[in-house]
Each structure stands twice: as C-alpha cells, then as structure tokens.
Amino acid sequence: MFKNYQDIFFAVVGDVHGHIYKMINLLQKWENNSHQKLEFILQIGDFEPHRYETDLVTMDAPKKYRKLG
16 A cells, blocks of 8 residues: 655744744754755744844734844
C-alpha cells in the first residue's frame, strides 16, 4: 500500500507574538542543521504580524505589550 513514500518535514509553531523574524531564523537554522527542507509551516496561536511602529496602533492589547519583535 505505501511502497513509494517520501518523508515530509514540517514545523508547527505557536504563539509567535510578533517575533516573525525570530521564527524565520529558527526554522532556517533547523533546515541548515538538519539538511532537510520544511515542506510547510503550521502556525497556530497568536501571530501579530507587526512590522512597523504604525502597525501597533491597530493592535488590540494593553500598551505594555505593544512593541515590535
């Protein structure tokens, strides 16, 4: 039934909280160290893709959490 299979590597990442670049760096480091390619990434939980200070204006959170990753 499963005679011709291929390993698929993927990552599950949760609660990034705006640390997009840290997430990307960690996943790239894993790929480089393992010599494997991630086929896809499943991101769950809080993502908060804030890139610029102006993005923080629309963030629905207490002021102490309004900072860039």
